[in-house]
Amino acid sequence: MVKKDHAQVVISNSDQKLVLSLLEHDQLARAKKHFIPRRHLKGPELLVLWALRIYLLFMMAVVGYQVWIAVR
């Protein structure tokens, strides 16, 4: 049995069949309400992520400094 969208858009039987035959199950908009299981990050991965985060913040400060110098 196929239920129409809760927004009450009328979906014909032929469209319902079309959707079910052509789209993969996880392509359906409502299937995306499922969360993908969380992965717990390990030591080396966290190290890389933090290192890059610090790198980015530091470099943004450098860019800000350069703009400040240019504006002055």
Place this chain on the structure above:
Amino acid sequence: MSVGSQSPQMTRTANGDEVVIITHEDVDRAHDRVRVSAARAQHGFLSRARLLWLLVGPGVLVMLGENDGPSMLSYAATGAKFGIGFFIPFVALTFCMAIVVQEMTVRLGAATHRGHAELIFDRFGPFWGWFSMIDLAIGNFLTLITEFIAIRAGLGFFGVRPWVAILIALVILYSALMSHRYWTWERITLAAAAFNLVFIPVALMTHPDWHSVGHALLTWQPLPGFNKDTLLIVLADIGATVTPWMLFFQQSATVDKGMTTKDIRFGRFDTVLGAALATAAAVATILATAPLLAHGMTADNFQAAEFAQALQPLVGRFGASLFALGMVEAGIVAAITISTSSAYAFGEVTHKPHSLNLPMGEGKSFYGVLSLCAVAAAAIVLIPGLPLVYVVLIVNVVAVLAMPPALVFLFMLVNDKEVMGDLVNPLWANILSSGVVFLLTGAGVLFGISIIAPSIFAALGGK
């Protein structure tokens, strides 16, 4: 089975029947897929060509979208400052880097049917997800401002008032959205993006020295001097081809288009085709402005479309008009794709409907975010007296600096067997993408050294 391959949303009625919930968005996507299925079922050259026509889109759009206002400015400044030489093959190399990176987003989108922001949030948690979103939101908004500056400057060449220029851009942006169909939006935006190639006839009008072009492509010479200016142009040219919004946009567009693992081959072709077209337009811009070598033009000469004006004695009013129109196109297409990328990302992290197939009533938050980003950036450009030239000058540099953290998330996702199944990154892709991360990080570190420790930069050979 990958984590993306889940059962459809099933609910049970009072009498115990299982039901599948189908939305308007699904129906539109299925109608697009009918044509793909029909073309795939046939054999022969024409049906292959039709299949390709149906499946190209996200790759061409992302590559031509990235040939945006600040990018074309970077290429124009490159040509005017360094002429024909090292930067011709260098720009081609940066697009090869873009292919390596963007191909991974095609595979990720086709394998999981999830957007990039959604995968980062779900898989690594909101802590890292929000970092990633903040990077994207800041980068996208700064870039959007520069797109409207490009539009204002380009149309300013024809005497169009700034507020009229901005209004024209917003009307075009909304015209593409009004169909509420991904397919129509994609084709309208592709048609607009095709105008990026107007830089090619402008380059031909300057009668480039093809012998020098061939020599530069083969030998990467003459080399520019190793100094701060060169480094800034190197970073700006890299930032003109690989940026975080591209990752988010192409993956989301791949999902919205309904591409599956069967379409990955065409997705790759789409990406390479887009990169080839964008390289042609970028190199053409460098060639077009190379005769300005003696004029002392830099990226500062942007807000009043000075590049088009400076080219006028060389290519005539028609050629200069094409150049200015190219700037307008670059700004409009990027404004469309970047604001869409922001709206996709917002919908993905909040799990609200996010598709260009949504009718206005069902996609209020999606269209609302898209409009808010575009209108806010457009409004800022109209505020008199703001030193926006600095935004234009740093936006590509910021993109390069923000890219390594974004790439590491992508790298982790495409190597995640639970997410990708059999489509995990092969060794060669890991080597290439690691190379891109090291190159971008190295360029960023060198830039930082040149600013805060000029003596160390000088010791490294810089001037």
